[in-house]
Amino acid sequence: MPELPEVTTTINGLNKVLPKLTIKDVWSDYFLRTKNRRTDTIKNKKYFEYFKREVVGKKIKNAERRGKNILIHLTGGRTILIHMKMTGHLLYGKYKRISPRQDLGHSKGLASGEIWIPVEKGFLQDSFNKFIHLIFTLSNGKHLAFSDMRKFAKVMLFETDKRDVLVDLASLGPEPLDKTFTLKKFREILQPTSAFGRTESASGETQSAQGYGGRRIKTVLMDQSVLAGIGNIYSDEILWTAGIHPERTPASLKEKEMKGMWKAIKIILESSIKMGGDSMSDYRNIYGEKGQFQKAHKVYRRTKEKCLKKSCGGIIQRKVIGGRSSHFCDRHQK
DNA sequence: TGCAGTGTTGCTTC
DNA sequence: CGAAGCAACACTGC
Secondary structure: OOOOOHHHHHHHHHHHOOOOOOEEEEOHHHHHHHOOOOOOOOOOOOHHHHHHHHHOEEEEEEEEOOEEEEEEEEEOOOEEEOOHHHHHHEEEEEEEEEEEOOHHHOOOOOOOOOOOEEOOOOOHHHHOOOHEEEEEEEOOEEEEEEEEOOOOOOOEEEEEEOOOHHHHOOOOOOOOOOOOOOOOHHHHHOOOOOOOOOOOOOOOOOOOOOOOOOOHHHHHHHHHOOOOOOHHHHHHHHHHHHOOOOOOOHHHHHHHHHHHHHHHHHHHHHHHHHHOOOOOOOOOOOOOOOHHHHOOOOOOOOOOOOOOOOOOOOOEEEEOOOOOOEEOOOOOOO
């Protein structure tokens, strides 16, 4: 579930422990059992060998978030990009490698016949260790482990000064928590006359004069090229707070509604960061600890329950929108 | 037991 | 353009 607040929580943790450490070794079993044919990620064996050659011996400068991507900047002008997708999370601690017995419950996820387990007692002990598919050995004797149950994650290396042309980063919209993401900017993105989202046809005619204006607001909020970092949970929570139905179009939004949504974006993302992110599913911080935002959900996964808006009296509905399950109150979200 | 559902993204088809 | 369906993968819950 890593969306913006979860990635931020991870980045904050990484920046407390990683800077100035050197990567001494890298291990992965991603490439052993995957149908992914991309050759530019570590799921490809040749690419992983290259990745390992480039990364071992480099010192870590710092970590940065861009959208839902984790960027780990190294000396030598290279940056590691990690997109956690559905189930990825980075864990920091002291690990050791073992060859587990198959009867210990390690099933399909285990491809290599080896797993890494934490040496010290604590949160890292509780789970997810059998899903570690990438691990860095650091110069202080500790490890940075990447657990990824469903193996959807993307890990690659790029030249730091080419970040502006790397499509994973270049295609992203503005950062919603950036000071420069003003109400004016949000309005420009959503308004029908906006230059955003318009394309020119061969004849030079404006093809979609409405920009994003005709799409459903839920899918627009989740569109990483419109705004970077918002996913299914936070789009539901933002729309509930702003009182806007997920199927409304940006073109139909009144000024007051845009302002309410803009404020909700800032408030909800910031409050989740303060709570250490959302651990309704398997997100954990780098020490394996849960975040708390799942306790503050107003709509997400509350299908058929009462709307929590004061004196609303509505019942939370669930409907698939843009291929994602969307939760909303059809009484106060108009 | 079996199958729908799960935070993300990208590709294909209509 | 945009929406829908599905694939990548493995587990949980009904």
